[in-house]
Amino acid sequence: MIPILAWRNLWRNPTRTLVLIGAIALGVWAGLFMTGFATGMIKSYISNAIDQIVSHIQVHHPNFSEDQDVKFRLDQPDQHAAKIAEKEEVKAVVVRTLATGMISSAKGARGIRVKGISPAEESKVTGLDQKIVEGEYLAGKRKNEILISRALAEKLKVKIRSKLVLNMQDLEGEITPAAFRVVGIFHTGNKPFDEGHVFVQRKDLNRLLTLTSEGRIDPTTLGHEIALLLHDTKNIPAIQSAMAQPDWKVENYKEISPDLELYESQMGFVSTIYLSIIMLALTFGIINTMLMAVLERIRELGMLMGIGMNKLKVFLMIMLEAIFLGAVAAPIGLALGSLTIYFLGQSGLDLSMYSDSLEMYGMSPVVYFDVPSKVYWQIPVFVACTAILAALYPAYKAIKLKPVEAIRKI
């Protein structure tokens, strides 16, 4: 009878109950929406970083990451890369030669990171060929082809077939100048990356860097970075440990870019933070409504205790009223939220109007909403806790009533 009584009590004032149910459902929906948006943004940031910059695993000379000096190169990187590529967990491998230098056009100059790549392998790891917006991908038709980003092209005021001069340090620390011709312009959507990187054929870069005072070092052996993309991130630790060598620094994407680990760990908290804030606000709404419901029923509650309903049952009745509120509202909010997440997960939320700002942070202008599955059970728990917490005070008020005084209340 107590659950029946609690349920019917809830509908004494249908408008008030519906407003509160709407508020809780809206809160749940907002929690899902915000979680979906934030998770989508974070995932976009992480996947963009993995796809464009860090891959899943990178191998360098142990000293390379400190000052990025070209002399800290890997020993026989191509042979090792070929072996790594044989592992079934590995999706793609690329060996890169890296150099730091200055790029100049007739209109300007900038400090730049030069990536010497094997175009076919690079396209498998970073999909760089898909990001060409003008001109063509490195085809090797002629020597010293270069890909630059649209952002850099605008800054240097160059276009397809323009000539650029790269000044880089070679293995002996000497400055080596070379002229390159722009064959393609790329756009990754990550502005800092785009402005700071150019791509050339690895063989062209190696030819420039391997000329020493004692003759030329075999240009095919020069490489500073092996980047791997795996089929499944779950295999990262196993592959990482299998690749360990004394003269190699094998790092996963979280080690290379600790901000990615930070963001990834935040994905677990984001829903908790949003839901906590929303539910805290709702707590006051529920307290207010439940308190009103108790105060306008003082005489009846006094009568109930008068005819023999003990305080525990009165307390339970008020708590149940709040729990029922949540039990009706949460599924509505979850259903609406799930539909929203499904829709925006498929089509994405187009924020192109803010694309400049988003690209500054390496994020895509279209955010594909995503909600971790645990959030779907977190929400009912949050709503139940909120309802219980919010009903405590009104229920306490109810059991503190003295029947003889309550019955006399008008």
Added chain:
Amino acid sequence: MDVIKTQGVTKVYNPDKIPVYALNGVDINIEQGEFTAIVGPSGSGKTTLLNIIGGLDRPSDGEVFVGGQDISQLSDNQLIDFRKEYIGFVFQAYNLIPVLTAKENVEFVMLLQKRSKEERDQRVKELMDSVGLSDKLDSRPAQLSGGQQQRVAVARALAPKPTFILADEPTANLDSKSTENLLDIMARLNKEENMTFVFSTHDQRVIDRARRVVTLVDGKISHDERRD
């Protein structure tokens, strides 16, 4: 046998400031099967006496025995259980639970007593027949007239088979016809089931039907008339 016995019951409000004596040494014995009206002017202490006898309020001094048990010694929770088992209440403003049907209102205390469904159904049917509302079982209080609501309240008070019924001005909100009807029902239940009724009332029609009239003035019994 005394169903209710009070000894020197006193109730003082504001004892530390300006003491107001609602009851001032009330001794009363009520036996099984009595049909007693407690009368008196407003402020004479009728409702206070009823509340104290019913365990809704505690005396400032004195003792209250119900069925031989001193209820002034019981804790709040023990009093709630005591009321549930031994006392039926009929309030002036009916005080039915508006979200429950007449049937559910009547069986409510029996549910608190954990009586079986068969027993509840049988008792509800019996009582609703008895108060002439067997066709209103599924009506909510708002769908019933004042007289009908008060008859449901009487059925509710009788449902747990209490030792006695306390009725605080039960006819105050009823018209003449409903009052007569209610009094007929209560008189019949008193006669047929030997149920003890104690009323507080101003209503001459109730006073006329009572077999004992206890008059309170300024918190003291000024007159006790038996009409048997």
